[in-house]
Amino acid sequence: xxxxKIAFRNIFxxxxxSVLTALTMAGGFTLAAISIGxxxxxxxxxxxxxxxxxxxxxxxxxxxxxDRPSLYKTIPNYRQVGEKIAGVxxxxxxxxxxxxxxxxxxxxxxxxxxxTGIDPVHENQxxxxxxxxxxxxxxxxxxxxxxxxxxxxAKILRARIGDEVVIVTQxxxxxxxxxxxxxxxxxxxxxxxLDRTVLYMHLRDAQDLLVLPDQVHEIAVIVHHLKQVPxxxxxxxxxxxxxELEVAPWQVFAHSFYQAMKADQEGMWIMLFVILLxxxxxVLNTVLMSVLERQRExxxxxxxxxxxxxxxxLVLNEVNFLxxxxxxxxxxxxxxxxxxxxxxGITLPQAFTxxxxxxxxxxxxxxARSLYLPAITILLxxxxxxxxxxxxxxxxDPAKAMRIH
Amino acid sequence: MKNSEIVIxxxxxxxxxxxxGIPVHALRGVDLTIHKGEFxxxxxxxxxxxxxxxxxxxxxxxxTEGRVWLNNKLISEMSGKELSDFRRDHIGFxxxxxxxxxxxxxxxxxxxxxxxxxxxxxxxxxxVVEILKEVGLEGFEHRFPTQLSGGQQQRVxxxxxxxxxxxxxxxxEPTANLDSQTGSALLDKMRELNERTGMTxxxxxxxxxxxxxxxxxVVLKDGxxxxxxxxx
Numbered sequence: 001x002x003x004x005k006i007a008f009r010n011i012f013x014x015x016x017x018s019v020l021t022a023l024t025m026a027g028g029f030t031l032a033a034i035s036i037g038x039x040x041x042x043x044x045x046x047x048x049x050x051x052x053x054x055x056x057x058x059x060x061x062x063x064x065x066x067d068r069p070s071l072y073k074t075i076p077n078y079r080q081v082g083e084k085i086a087g088v089x090x091x092x093x094x095x096x097x098x099x100x101x102x103x104x105x106x107x108x109x110x111x112x113x114x115x116t117g118i119d120p121v122h123e124n125q126x127x128x129x130x131x132x133x134x135x136x137x138x139x140x141x142x143x144x145x146x147x148x149x150x151x152x153x154a155k156i157l158r159a160r161i162g163d164e165v166v167i168v169t170q171x172x173x174x175x176x177x178x179x180x181x182x183x184x185x186x187x188x189x190x191x192x193x194l195d196r197t198v199l200y201m202h203l204r205d206a207q208d209l210l211v212l213p214d215q216v217h218e219i220a221v222i223v224h225h226l227k228q229v230p231x232x233x234x235x236x237x238x239x240x241x242x243x244e245l246e247v248a249p250w251q252v253f254a255h256s257f258y259q260a261m262k263a264d265q266e267g268m269w270i271m272l273f274v275i276l277l278x279x280x281x282x283v284l285n286t287v288l289m290s291v292l293e294r295q296r297e298x299x300x301x302x303x304x305x306x307x308x309x310x311x312x313x314l315v316l317n318e319v320n321f322l323x324x325x326x327x328x329x330x331x332x333x334x335x336x337x338x339x340x341x342x343x344x345g346i347t348l349p350q351a352f353t354x355x356x357x358x359x360x361x362x363x364x365x366x367x368a369r370s371l372y373l374p375a376i377t378i379l380l381x382x383x384x385x386x387x388x389x390x391x392x393x394x395x396x397d398p399a400k401a402m403r404i405h
Numbered sequence: 406m407k408n409s410e411i412v413i414x415x416x417x418x419x420x421x422x423x424x425x426g427i428p429v430h431a432l433r434g435v436d437l438t439i440h441k442g443e444f445x446x447x448x449x450x451x452x453x454x455x456x457x458x459x460x461x462x463x464x465x466x467x468x469t470e471g472r473v474w475l476n477n478k479l480i481s482e483m484s485g486k487e488l489s490d491f492r493r494d495h496i497g498f499x500x501x502x503x504x505x506x507x508x509x510x511x512x513x514x515x516x517x518x519x520x521x522x523x524x525x526x527x528x529x530x531x532x533v534v535e536i537l538k539e540v541g542l543e544g545f546e547h548r549f550p551t552q553l554s555g556g557q558q559q560r561v562x563x564x565x566x567x568x569x570x571x572x573x574x575x576x577x578e579p580t581a582n583l584d585s586q587t588g589s590a591l592l593d594k595m596r597e598l599n600e601r602t603g604m605t606x607x608x609x610x611x612x613x614x615x616x617x618x619x620x621x622x623v624v625l626k627d628g629x630x631x632x633x634x635x636x637x
Contacts, residue, residue, distance in 0.1 A: 002520050009508035300504045303465055305493020305521050399465040
């Protein structure tokens with residue numbers, strides 16, 4: 001106990017030096033906490049935008065559809081499947097989709113399009129589709145041969161709200177399917193590439209056109225918490241218990257995107273290593289100075305019976321107290337800044353595009369990682385650099401140290 | 406006195422230092438026996454080997470040749486930990502420069518060794534109160550060394566050296582930093598404690614006051630015992 005007391009009180013012997021060291025550690029902690037909060041916040045924000053906006057957190061397809069999409073690989077009785085999914089705890093919503101390639105013409109302009117048949121109620125609930133309509137109006141509850149197209153596609157086809165859109169495609173029965181629809185809305189999904197090809201229609205209109213009654217190609221699932229996705233994907237697989245269906249979390253169906261995000265996050269370790277170095281240099285300087293100054297005291301402590309391991313503990317505890325104090329201050333500062341930025345966000349001077357989506361405001365995140373990773377970094381660097389001065393202190397020759405010779 | 410229990414015994418103790426590659430003979434075959442209850446001063450001019458002998462007696466330094474027994478234990482056969490524990494339990498130190506732990510209060514400085522020994526809290530407190538009363542430092546328990554005069558600091562050092570009831574107290578020039586009045590009072594106190602408790606005191610000094618009070622004078626010159634005088 002007295003060893004702890006000596007260690008604690010030693011901090012106040014060279015106040016200026018201790019304050020500077022503590023500032024280095026607290027500054028390093030705050031910086032690391034904000035960086036991790038920023039990294040995690042951006043990462044989760046981008047993923048959430050990418051998945052929640054369009055793809056969904058989990059997708060269900062007929063086996064083989066993801067590798068080789070085909071008009072014929074459909075999920076029959078999709079409502080029953082959807083209801084089972086909705087019963088899984090943690091699932092926020094599900095939405096059915098039907099896809100097909102087609103040719104769309106408006107007046108004399110024609111372009112290849114991707115028909116996406118959606119259920120307006122489910123889609124609005126899951127991906128807030130109605131909020132993305134920048135011109136015109138959303139679909140009505142019942143099918144009405146209305147279509148909504150991406151902004152880029154509308155530009156290519158020079159289409160305006162109210163225009164007739166002629167669609168030609170192939171039906172599942174082998175027939176040439178064609179019909180006339182009315183453009184009721186223009187949508188901006190956030191994915192510019194998609195907006196140049198996508199043409200949304202009511203799910204039942206799409207099923208009629210493609211001759212796929214009560215069938216869909218995809219069920220996208222949205223969950224409450226992003227972190228639960230892998231676990232919920234397993235639960236859904238279990239609940240569906242259908243070997244013909246394939247349940248994939250976003251990490252699987254958007255594998256390239258997932259890998260890119262992971263690679264981006266690796267940068268955080270480099271930043272932590274740099275902070276570790278900065279803190280290590282600051283602490284090393286302080287501990288070495290202290291140990292050299294107090295050789296006589298260590299000599300005395302050894303002379304009167306203090307064991308070398310107790311001297312090591314004395315030096316390490318002094319650093320521990322400084323580090324813990326700094327961690328506390330850094331945690332308060334880092335959390336405060338992260339909390340503020342998680343609400344207000346940081347508006348970037350120039351928007352950037354990731355995975356076809358545009359991002360202008362990014363948000364930090366307050367999480368446990370942004371506290372325990374910097375804390376481990378600070379403690380680890382402090383311990384590593386203090387250990388050798390502590391050993392030196394423990395090896396003090398009492399007779400020499402007290403200049404008895 | 407000579408018939409009582411032997412506390413220290415040295416046999417042909419030699420210490421050779423290397424000073425920039427040149428061997429320096431600090432001690433040359435010292436044979437010394439100190440019995441329980443002695444109040445002995447090792448005296449001699451600077452460089453005669455007083456402090457080196459004190460260091461070797463306490464196990465802080467090892468002889469180049471010869472053997473040393475402390476309480477009938479051969480120190481060369483003790484491991485570092487055993488020696489450290491032995492010093493903690495059997496030797497009290499008083500230094501010229503007091504050498505108190507500056508961040509601990511008077512009470513904590515005195516308590517420190519007992520804490521290393523694992524003495525229970527209540528017993529520690531009782532002994533601290535008693536010893537501080539003994540050395541006249543009642544009411545100073547919560548002061549830090551910097552808040553004390555030199556004489557008071559040396560009293561704390563004496564209290565610290567004695568509190569664990571060691572069999573031997575080694576004092577290296579304990580009065581060198583004190584004025585004569587304070588030094589004299591402290592020596593009287595140590596002598597009184599020696600008489601009353603039977604604790605063994607060994608001084609290294611060239612202070613006349615200590616020589617006057619010592620029961621035995623061991624005169625060192627050029628690393629060997631020139632005279633060994635018993636005053637009683």
